Every structure is written in C-alpha cells, then in structure tokens.
Amino acid sequence: MPDKAPVALITGASRGIGAATAHKFANAGYDLLLLARSTSDLEALAKALAHSGRRIEFIGLDLAEPDTIAPGLADLCSRGLTPAVVINNAGVAYTGSLAETPLEQWQQLMQLNLSAVFQVCQSLLPLLRQAGGGQIINVSSHAAHNAFPEWGAYCVSKAALVSLSRCLAVEERPFGIRVSTLTLGAVNTPLWESENVHGTFDRRAMIEVERVADALLYMAQGPATSVVEDLTLMPAAGAL
Numbered sequence: 001m002p003d004k005a006p007v008a009l010i011t012g013a014s015r016g017i018g019a020a021t022a023h024k025f026a027n028a029g030y031d032l033l034l035l036a037r038s039t040s041d042l043e044a045l046a047k048a049l050a051h052s053g054r055r056i057e058f059i060g061l062d063l064a065e066p067d068t069i070a071p072g073l074a075d076l077c078s079r080g081l082t083p084a085v086v087i088n089n090a091g092v093a094y095t096g097s098l099a100e101t102p103l104e105q106w107q108q109l110m111q112l113n114l115s116a117v118f119q120v121c122q123s124l125l126p127l128l129r130q131a132g133g134g135q136i137i138n139v140s141s142h143a144a145h146n147a148f149p150e151w152g153a154y155c156v157s158k159a160a161l162v163s164l165s166r167c168l169a170v171e172e173r174p175f176g177i178r179v180s181t182l183t184l185g186a187v188n189t190p191l192w193e194s195e196n197v198h199g200t201f202d203r204r205a206m207i208e209v210e211r212v213a214d215a216l217l218y219m220a221q222g223p224a225t226s227v228v229e230d231l232t233l234m235p236a237a238g239a240l
C-alpha cells in the first residue's frame with residue numbers, strides 16, 4: 001500500500017521561518033503545499049527538497065491582493081494534496097510611530113498579517129472539515145502582548161491575529177479543527193533587512209529559524225486529542 005504522507009500548507013515559504021519550516025517538515029515526512037510571491041524562490045526550495053522524496057507543490061500568490069487568495073488556494077489544493085496542517089506564516093513588519101503611519105501602509109499591514117490569514121482560513125476550512133479535522137497554526141509575535149514604540153501597527157496586527165485564532169479555535173472545535181498560535185520573540189530572518197524596518201538590532205542574539213521550525217513541527221505532531229493553544233519561544237536574552 002502506498003504511504004499516505006500528512007500534508008502541510010505553509011504561507012510565506014520562500015525564505016526565513018517559512019523556508020526553514022518547509023525543510024523541517026519535508027524531512028519529517030510531510031508533503032508540502034507552499035505559497036509566497038516569489039515563484040523563483042519557491043521553485044529553488046522545491047528543488048532543494050527533492051532529496052526528501054516528498055511531493056512539493058507551490059504557487060506564487062500575493063496575499064496583499066484579497067481577490068486572488070481563494071482562487072489561488074483552490075488551484076494549489078486541486079493538485080491531489082489536502083492539507084492536514086495549515087501554517088499561516090507570511091507576514092510583514094513596518095516600523096514607524098502611529099502618529100505618522102500612512103493609512104495605506106496600515107492597511108497593507110492589516111491585510112497581510114490579519115485579513116489574509118482570515119481569508120486563508122475561510123478558504124481552507126471546508127477542506128479541513130470534510131477531512132474530519134486538522135490544524136491551523138498562526139505565527140504570531142511577542143509584539144501581540146506588548147506596546148513597543150515605533151512598532152504600533154505591527155503590535156495591533158498581531159494582537160488581532162491572536163484574537164482571530166482564539167475565536168476560530170472555539171468555533172471550529174466541534175469540527176475537529178485545532179487552532180493555535182506560535183508566539184515568537186525576535187528571530188534571525190531577512191525580515192530585519194526589509195526596507196520598511198528601521199533600527200539596529202543584534203541579530204546574533206535572535207532565535208535561529210531552525211528552532212522555530214522545530215517548535216512548529218512539535219505543535220503539528222501532537223495527537224488530535226490535545227492542542228498546544230499557544231507556544232511562546234523567546235531569545236534567551238529576552239525581548240530584543
């Protein structure tokens with residue numbers, strides 16, 4: 001009988017936490033559904049994971065474009081793999097005071113970090129319900145529970161993501177769907193080089209992406225009879 005591997009769908013898989021998680025899950029025996037904007041990076045990742053022998057499907061999708069999300073996911077999930085684990089990892093950070101954050105930037109941040117997660121969940125819930133259950137893990141931040149100056153919009157987006165996760169968890173429990181958040185302190189990823197993030201940071205003290213991927217795999221592999229509602233992973237040096 002052919003082995004039926006579990007399937008994980010990972011958003012924001014082209015680099016950083018998402019790419020490290022794709023490596024970790026493929027090596028742990030998961031088939032993968034990957035999405036991000038950069039198809040060339042996803043293609044390179046799929047090639048790099050070929051040694052695992054797992055099926056890797058990917059799609060270039062811009063989560064800032066609300067109208068493309070449901071059709072893009074329908075395309076990705078029509079290729080014979082049904083996700084048992086959905087990791088909503090794609091996200092962006094913008095720094096700047098609330099007094100000076102342009103509305104357009106605020107809206108982009110909320111679309112990426114919050115509304116796109118809502119849309120991804122809404123698009124995939126019918127598949128998970130039909131399969132009798134599954135798991136959704138939303139990648140959140142220590143910023144959700146704090147008020148960091150110059151990070152206001154990001155803090156708000158992640159605080160709302162925590163609330164979305166908790167509300168979804170109670171609504172979907174009867175369908176066997178477990179919803180969790182992974183709360184992270186600073187992780188050493190390309191996010192800190194993005195043009196919208198300003199400041200100087202000691203990246204050597206940050207969490208390594210492999211540790212985050214380990215945490216996600218631990219959450220995904222738990223038995224269906226229990227749920228890690230939230231797992232917090234911080235640098236040993238504390239909040240940076």
Ligand SMILES: NC(=O)c1ccc[n+]([C@@H]2O[C@H](COP(=O)([O-])OP(=O)(O)OC[C@H]3O[C@@H](n4cnc5c(N)ncnc54)[C@H](OP(=O)(O)O)[C@@H]3O)[C@@H](O)[C@H]2O)c1
Nearest residue numbers: 012014015016017036037038063090091141186187189191
């Ligand atoms: N790094 C940290 O210190 C830290 C701490 C706490 C929480 N987090 C959270 O962890 C998650 C991953 O962050 P990271 O540090 O790995 O960031 P990253 O290295 O900047 O990677 C972000 C990922 O999201 C994708 N993405 C960005 N905009 C997108 C869009 N419009 N449509 C589709 N995909 C998009 C990117 O791919 P493309 O550019 O190819 O689209 C990339 O794969 C985020 O939710 C972040 O808020 C990070």
